[in-house]
Amino acid sequence: MPKERLVCVVCGRKFPRGQGVILVIGGKEYSFHSKVCALKFVRRLLEELGEAASTAAEGVVREFAEELKVREEARKKKIV
Numbered sequence: 001m002p003k004e005r006l007v008c009v010v011c012g013r014k015f016p017r018g019q020g021v022i023l024v025i026g027g028k029e030y031s032f033h034s035k036v037c038a039l040k041f042v043r044r045l046l047e048e049l050g051e052a053a054s055t056a057a058e059g060v061v062r063e064f065a066e067e068l069k070v071r072e073e074a075r076k077k078k079i080v
């Protein structure tokens with residue numbers, strides 16, 4: 001069975017499923033042939049979102065900080 005071909009939303013390049021980056025937003029799949037194209041899309045998306053994006057970004061930064069702390073704690077416990 002031939003592999004499904006996806007089309008990059010940003011540059012239009014075709015690539016097989018399993019390569020590139022897939023983002024699922026609101027249940028819809030968006031495909032990008034590379035991380036660079038995915039990042040370009042996300043940057044534009046954040047511009048469109050404006051104020052809502054800055055609030056969400058703060059929340060995500062906090063989540064990552066929390067995860068980092070948990071990992072640090074786990075590492076410390078292993079050393080001791």
Ligand SMILES: [Zn+2]
Nearest residue numbers: 008011033037
């Ligand atoms: Zn692309």
